[in-house]
Amino acid sequence: MQEVIDYLKVDPKGVYLDLTFGRGGHTAALLDRLTTGRVIALDRDKSAIEAGHERFMNESGKLQLMCEKFSSVSEIVREPVQGILADLGISRDQIEDANRGFSFQRQGPLRMTMDAKQALTAKEIVNHYDERQLADLIYQFGEERRSRRIARAIVRERPIRDTTHLAEVVEKAVPRTSFRQRHKSQIHPATRTFQAIRIAVNDEIGEVEKLLATAPLMLAPGGRMTVISFHSLEDRVVKHSFRQWNTRGVLEVLTRRIVRPSTEEIAGNPASRSAKLRAAERTELEWPQ
Ligand SMILES: C[S@@+](CC[C@H](N)C(=O)[O-])C[C@H]1O[C@@H](n2cnc3c(N)ncnc32)[C@H](O)[C@@H]1O
Numbered sequence: 031m032q033e034v035i036d037y038l039k040v041d042p043k044g045v046y047l048d049l050t051f052g053r054g055g056h057t058a059a060l061l062d063r064l065t066t067g068r069v070i071a072l073d074r075d076k077s078a079i080e081a082g083h084e085r086f087m088n089e090s091g092k093l094q095l096m097c098e099k100f101s102s103v104s105e106i107v108r109e110p111v112q113g114i115l116a117d118l119g120i121s122r123d124q125i126e127d128a129n130r131g132f133s134f135q136r137q138g139p140l141r142m143t144m145d146a147k148q149a150l151t152a153k154e155i156v157n158h159y160d161e162r163q164l165a166d167l168i169y170q171f172g173e174e175r176r177s178r179r180i181a182r183a184i185v186r187e188r189p190i191r192d193t194t195h196l197a198e199v200v201e202k203a204v205p206r207t208s209f210r211q212r213h214k215s216q217i218h219p220a221t222r223t224f225q226a227i228r229i230a231v232n233d234e235i236g237e238v239e240k241l242l243a244t245a246p247l248m249l250a251p252g253g254r255m256t257v258i259s260f261h262s263l264e265d266r267v268v269k270h271s272f273r274q275w276n277t278r279g280v281l282e283v284l285t286r287r288i289v290r291p292s293t294e295e296i297a298g299n300p301a302s303r304s305a306k307l308r309a310a311e312r313t314e315l316e317w318p319q
Pocket of ligand 1: 072
């Protein structure tokens, strides 16, 4: 959190875009530093926006909340902004709500949609994709080397009823002992499979690619953009995109290396342990040329 705020170099009179409002933690930190400035905050999850209206009732003059996907932000927000923040992934509210189906530790429906109205759910992928599609997706988005084995087990066990059923099938296909030896980690064997399905359901990589294709052009000269990602796939997209904009003279990358949370932050918020932060600043260059 501190690093994000430091990198944004908040101008108290500036306009800031929080692309992933969630529970509003970053928005609150921005609002605290603004005088006449404003925050425009987006989230594709309607319940996050509704909770935000309640939490920030007294800030309505300084905060505009919108239920939108960030891939279309440049069509929605037409003014230059001093800062853009994206904190990718899912929020704690989403993970903790068993009904959303994001967690393998809570019994719930196979949904995993950030936007409740969305038609494609985890159920469609898990119970209807063919074995090859499923294996490819688990391999690509979960970086899971045992994807074929897991996909075979899922297909054999269909119909998969719910999240705990899916976690059990994966755990049976990739037993904990051999999984630990291979990955030298304590993560649950279903972690990567759940991550992969969630990324596919929400087209998370596509969203970040579309965002980064236009968002830097929304920054006023000297404006800054920070992106926090939680897995290497997203981080790769951010790194390459920032580099390309840097080469075109539009952005100057401020983080030569990934910024990671401090040990104190990890101690207080263990979920932050895999966060990767990158930041860039808009140059003075006119665009389009
Ligand atoms: C990690 S949480 C953000 C937490 C937030 N920074 C806070 O301080 O509470 C990510 C949020 O981004 C939202 N989100 C993810 N992808 C999105 C997208 N493509 N468009 C809009 N919102 C998105 C999720 O619904 C979730 O609420």
